[in-house]
Amino acid sequence: MKLIYFSLLGSLLLLSACSQPVGIVPEPVQLTLLSGYYMLDSTTTLVFPNVAEDDDIISYAPDFIHRYFGLSLATVNAQQPGVNPAQSRNAIVFHKTADHNPSLGDEGYSLSVSGDAVYIEANTTAGFVYGLQTLYQLAPADVTAKKTARIPLRAATIVDYPRFEWRGNLLDVSRHFFDVEYIKKHLDVLALYKINKFHWHLTDDHGWRIEIEKYPKLTEIGAWRVDRSSVPWREGLPPQEGEPATYGGYYTKEQIREVVAYAAQRNIEVIPEVEIPGHCSEILAAYPEFACDTFNYYVQIGPYWPPKAIMCGGNDEVIRFFKDVVDEIVPLFPSEYIHIGGDEAVKDNWRACAKCQQRIKSLKLANEEELQSWMILEIEKHVHQYGKRIIGWDEILEGGVSPSATIMFWRGWQGDSVIIKAAERGNEIIMTPTNYCYIDYYQSDPATEKQEAIGGFLPLQKVYSFDPVYENLPPSAAPFIKGGQANLWAEFLFTPEHVEYMLLPRLLALAEGVWSPATGKDWNRFVEKLPAQKKRLAALGYNYCDKIALIADEPKPKTSDDEAGE
Numbered sequence: 001m002k003l004i005y006f007s008l009l010g011s012l013l014l015l016s017a018c019s020q021p022v023g024i025v026p027e028p029v030q031l032t033l034l035s036g037y038y039m040l041d042s043t044t045t046l047v048f049p050n051v052a053e054d055d056d057i058i059s060y061a062p063d064f065i066h067r068y069f070g071l072s073l074a075t076v077n078a079q080q081p082g083v084n085p086a087q088s089r090n091a092i093v094f095h096k097t098a099d100h101n102p103s104l105g106d107e108g109y110s111l112s113v114s115g116d117a118v119y120i121e122a123n124t125t126a127g128f129v130y131g132l133q134t135l136y137q138l139a140p141a142d143v144t145a146k147k148t149a150r151i152p153l154r155a156a157t158i159v160d161y162p163r164f165e166w167r168g169n170l171l172d173v174s175r176h177f178f179d180v181e182y183i184k185k186h187l188d189v190l191a192l193y194k195i196n197k198f199h200w201h202l203t204d205d206h207g208w209r210i211e212i213e214k215y216p217k218l219t220e221i222g223a224w225r226v227d228r229s230s231v232p233w234r235e236g237l238p239p240q241e242g243e244p245a246t247y248g249g250y251y252t253k254e255q256i257r258e259v260v261a262y263a264a265q266r267n268i269e270v271i272p273e274v275e276i277p278g279h280c281s282e283i284l285a286a287y288p289e290f291a292c293d294t295f296n297y298y299v300q301i302g303p304y305w306p307p308k309a310i311m312c313g314g315n316d317e318v319i320r321f322f323k324d325v326v327d328e329i330v331p332l333f334p335s336e337y338i339h340i341g342g343d344e345a346v347k348d349n350w351r352a353c354a355k356c357q358q359r360i361k362s363l364k365l366a367n368e369e370e371l372q373s374w375m376i377l378e379i380e381k382h383v384h385q386y387g388k389r390i391i392g393w394d395e396i397l398e399g400g401v402s403p404s405a406t407i408m409f410w411r412g413w414q415g416d417s418v419i420i421k422a423a424e425r426g427n428e429i430i431m432t433p434t435n436y437c438y439i440d441y442y443q444s445d446p447a448t449e450k451q452e453a454i455g456g457f458l459p460l461q462k463v464y465s466f467d468p469v470y471e472n473l474p475p476s477a478a479p480f481i482k483g484g485q486a487n488l489w490a491e492f493l494f495t496p497e498h499v500e501y502m503l504l505p506r507l508l509a510l511a512e513g514v515w516s517p518a519t520g521k522d523w524n525r526f527v528e529k530l531p532a533q534k535k536r537l538a539a540l541g542y543n544y545c546d547k548i549a550l551i552a553d554e555p556k557p558k559t560s561d562d563e564a565g566e
């Protein structure tokens with residue numbers, strides 16, 4: 001009697017789980033849903049028939065299953081003669097292709113889920129990681145919160161690989177600092193949606209966030225500002241005489257290594273950004289001798305516009321400083337890239353500085369833009385000595401740049417011309433235009449949002465319509481586009497919950513733009529997939545915005561009648 005009761009209950013649970021819609025984000029290249037399911041439970045084994053013993057997947061896969069499904073599974077380790085993956089039953093099999101399968105590339109995978117087993121095939125560890133992420137999305141959306149003993153995984157066959165190699169997210173940790181615990185949670189959600197680049201904006205006027213041993217004042221002074229967290233961002237008044245700087249923080253080198261390793265396990269490359277030569281109030285607060293003038297710089301609080309702080313371009317010690325910083329950063333980040341900023345460098349101080357003008361004269365430079373280019377080239381040569389390359393914001397094109405620099409296009413309002421210019425010079429381009437990728441902008445009518453944002457209007461549907469290789473892009477420029485990235489600047493992000501609110505679900509929309517085939521995109525299908533995705537995010541403890549804002553929802557400009565009422 002008891003047995004019958006249990007199996008009836010089991011069937012009912014199963015029916016409800018299997019009737020839930022399957023909606024994988026980003027949409028796979030080929031997806032065939034089959035009837036039935038594989039029942040994952042504690043008797044399932046993880047089989048690695050031909051994976052090298054030191055491959056990260058051997059530790060990552062059981063951790064992943066434990067964390068997301070609540071099950072501790074036994075593993076059958078690599079290279080055991082006689083283990084035939086095709087014959088494994090009641091198992092999740094990770095099979096490396098014998099010969100590199102060109103259609104799967106470096107990050108693709110194929111996944112087959114049947115009543116007997118789950119079979120993931122990939123050329124690389126990255127492919128396995130993504131196969132697991134997709135498998136997780138074949139489970140009921142609330143699986144992580146419920147932790148049931150038997151978990152139905154929807155039967156399916158999938159072949160999947162990315163459209164772009166650069167699928168990024170920038171997080172600004174200068175305007176507000178987020179600790180390692182949050183950064184890891186952030187990386188987890190990037191990995192879930194197959195984002196593979198974490199652009200860590202580590203330095204800016206509002207705080208320096210990375211330990212540099214040769215310049216200890218960067219973190220003793222540059223990482224801390226006077227606490228105005230109890231007032232809105234726009235009301236953050238400058239420090240008063242004698243006020244202590246207590247608000248901020250930084251990452252030790254040990255913590256940076258921990259984050260980089262955590263990201264790597266999830267196929268995420270961490271790209272550090274150090275701003276050169278502007279956006280540097282926090283450096284000048286710590287080392288005023290690097291300024292052109294004798295202004296009393298402090299770590300900024302609240303809005304800072306125009307950002308006049310700039311490192312002196314005529315001071316050799318400034319060049320030495322950046323080279324020293326590069327020397328300490330390189331060993332921490334295995335990435336091929338260091339982002340050197342280069343945006344919004346207001347050059348008034350350079351125009352008034354005898355040393356900067358002397359440098360311009362002695363190097364026969366045409367103007368201050370060329371002085372910036374010279375500085376960046378000096379740093380780039382140093383970066384090259386390590387076999388690495390620089391990325392810079394699109395302003396670095398203005399005074400000329402070497403073709404080996406990668407350009408991050410952000411000034412959407414500049415249109416094609418900047419992109420075409422970069423491509424003509426042979427520079428690779430990463431697309432992060434404000435009008436599709438600045439997810440610090442409002443995602444619905446500001447009047448309906450509880451918390452203030454920087455401005456703008458970037459609804460979910462607009463992010464979904466983002467295509468890094470957009471329709472009218474000249475075909476000659478297309479091969480230079482490496483991919484796209486959503487940027488999350490943090491002036492108005494006082495808490496991790498609010499970071500998540502701005503990120504989700506717009507990150508999901510971006511993910512389909514940079515992973516899924518252009519022909520496979522479908523806004524209506526994406527919207528249908530959202531409820532289950534939100535349920536999954538809630539089960540994982542993420543906050544998200546619950547509105548589905550459309551391009552047509554853009555708030556109308558105020559009329560003079562409206563103004564009169566204020």
Ligand code: ACM
Nearest residue numbers: 343344393410489
């Ligand atoms: C930027 O948004 N200033 C790159």
Ligand code: ZN
Nearest residue numbers: 292312353356
């Ligand atoms: Zn100067």
